Amino acid sequence: MPATNQSNSRFDIIIAGGGMAGSLLAWCLAQARPEWQIAIIERQDCHSETVPASFDSRSIALAAGSVSLLQRWGLWPVLAANACPLEQIWVSDRGHFGKTRLTASEYQQAALGQVLEVEHLGNLLSTKLAHRANLTYFQPDFITAITPTTACQTVQLSSGAELTSNLLLIAEGGLSQSRQLAGFSMSSDDYQQSAIIANLALAQPHNNTAFERFTEHGPIALLPLTNQRYSLVWTVAREAAAELLALDDQAFIAAIQQAFGYRAGVFTAAGARAQYPLTLRRPDEIVRHRTALLGNSLHNLHPIAGQGFNLAIRDIQALLLALNEASDPGDYKVLRTYQQLREQDIKRVVWFTDALVRGFSNNSRLVALARNAGLAAMLLCDPLKRPLAMQAMGQGQPYAKY
Numbered sequence: 001m002p003a004t005n006q007s008n009s010r011f012d013i014i015i016a017g018g019g020m021a022g023s024l025l026a027w028c029l030a031q032a033r034p035e036w037q038i039a040i041i042e043r044q045d046c047h048s049e050t051v052p053a054s055f056d057s058r059s060i061a062l063a064a065g066s067v068s069l070l071q072r073w074g075l076w077p078v079l080a081a082n083a084c085p086l087e088q089i090w091v092s093d094r095g096h097f098g099k100t101r102l103t104a105s106e107y108q109q110a111a112l113g114q115v116l117e118v119e120h121l122g123n124l125l126s127t128k129l130a131h132r133a134n135l136t137y138f139q140p141d142f143i144t145a146i147t148p149t150t151a152c153q154t155v156q157l158s159s160g161a162e163l164t165s166n167l168l169l170i171a172e173g174g175l176s177q178s179r180q181l182a183g184f185s186m187s188s189d190d191y192q193q194s195a196i197i198a199n200l201a202l203a204q205p206h207n208n209t210a211f212e213r214f215t216e217h218g219p220i221a222l223l224p225l226t227n228q229r230y231s232l233v234w235t236v237a238r239e240a241a242a243e244l245l246a247l248d249d250q251a252f253i254a255a256i257q258q259a260f261g262y263r264a265g266v267f268t269a270a271g272a273r274a275q276y277p278l279t280l281r282r283p284d285e286i287v288r289h290r291t292a293l294l295g296n297s298l299h300n301l302h303p304i305a306g307q308g309f310n311l312a313i314r315d316i317q318a319l320l321l322a323l324n325e326a327s328d329p330g331d332y333k334v335l336r337t338y339q340q341l342r343e344q345d346i347k348r349v350v351w352f353t354d355a356l357v358r359g360f361s362n363n364s365r366l367v368a369l370a371r372n373a374g375l376a377a378m379l380l381c382d383p384l385k386r387p388l389a390m391q392a393m394g395q396g397q398p399y400a401k402y
């Protein structure tokens with residue numbers, strides 16, 4: 001973890017939240033604009049024994065477009081050693097006829113994406129950020145008040161420090177306090193579901209195949225990991241999550257095998273389990289005076305389609321583009337460009353993800369028939385499948401140079 005240095009109080013940019021989105025943004029900005037002084041305010045203590053909240057035992061599916069950006073930003077050559085290519089994805093509805101399959105070869109790609117355990121990204125960013133002269137950490141700390149003036153944002157920290165900057169970028173995750181302090185209004189929708197994650201060992205090779213299976217026990221995603229393991233994301237009703245977490249390993253393996261079936265083979269062992277309550281949170285604005293949101297602070301989604309961090313990577317790409325050649329990073333034109341670049345992509349992905357959750361959580365026979373007809377049609381008809389494949393590969397929104 002980077003060392004804390006609290007000697008400065010005037011910055012070009014303050015990043016609130018040093019998780020996956022905030023740290024990646026800091027790395028990109030520090031390289032793109034070495035002349036700018038950047039502060040990162042992170043609530044969690046970098047010296048504590050606990051794993052940083054953002055870089056826990058989760059794995060993420062990175063779309064091919066996101067991998068290209070990580071490559072461009074100089075991170076992929078190191079991450080690749082611990083990533084597993086995603087060569088095909090099976091989407092099916094257990095107990096019904098509908099299924100569809102996306103393969104990288106159909107789209108002349110080596111892989112639709114890559115699956116990475118987030119701790120590898122955390123370790124790499126932490127090493128890289130520790131050696132950047134233009135970054136200053138305030139940690140463990142958080143913003144308690146924000147005072148806007150025409151030329152800057154002034155923030156008070158819980159430690160008593162007062163910082164000013166041209167631009168405040170908020171990447172504090174879905175429950176961000178600074179977002180509220182900055183006056184962003186929100187809408188939220190609690191799905192009353194939780195995601196249970198665990199790594200599963202397999203009795204046979206997974207052949208770089210991912211599964212998204214909709215079952216009467218909730219959607220189950222299996223993402224292939226290195227060393228013939230699967231990363232499981234099992235969405236269940238909130239009240240069922242505690243029971244599944246309390247099971248011993250053998251009983252848990254039996255439960256997931258029974259719920260998923262044998263399409264992905266036989267599960268032989270399960271690693272540590274964790275749960276995440278699932279709520280859709282969307283602010284009504286992307287930017288306000290000298291302030292912008294990104295990552296989960298801007299779009300806190302259901303993990304069903306594995307889109308949250310892919311969106312965050314495109315937020316960062318858009319910010320780099322908007323800030324390119326800016327002399328004042330908090331200028332109205334910079335913020336307006338960022339908003340314009342992000343609005344449609346975020347709306348589309350939020351809509352698509354929410355529709356998937358609602359469509360596949362619905363047990364009505366009519367809805368089941370419609371979604372199975374849709375899956376079957378996609379299996380037969382490439383033009384119908386293409387949008388799903390493009391989404392999986394994250395190729396909706398390329399912003400040229402950045």
Ligand SMILES: Cc1cc2nc3c(=O)[nH]c(=O)nc-3n(C[C@H](O)[C@H](O)[C@H](O)COP(=O)(O)OP(=O)(O)OC[C@H]3O[C@@H](n4cnc5c(N)ncnc54)[C@H](O)[C@@H]3O)c2cc1C
Nearest residue numbers: 017019020021043054060061142173295296306308309310
């Ligand atoms: C089960 C699961 C599976 C997922 N799978 C995928 C996937 O396959 N593909 C994908 O693209 N996405 C996936 N996601 C989404 C992805 O994990 C998130 O998009 C990503 O974590 C967002 O990062 P973030 O930095 O915005 O937020 P967070 O990870 O929440 O980090 C926020 C950071 O801000 C800090 N913080 C919080 N409050 C404050 C404060 N007041 N002051 C200072 N610091 C603060 C926190 O300590 C933390 O370090 C998944 C999510 C879940 C839950």
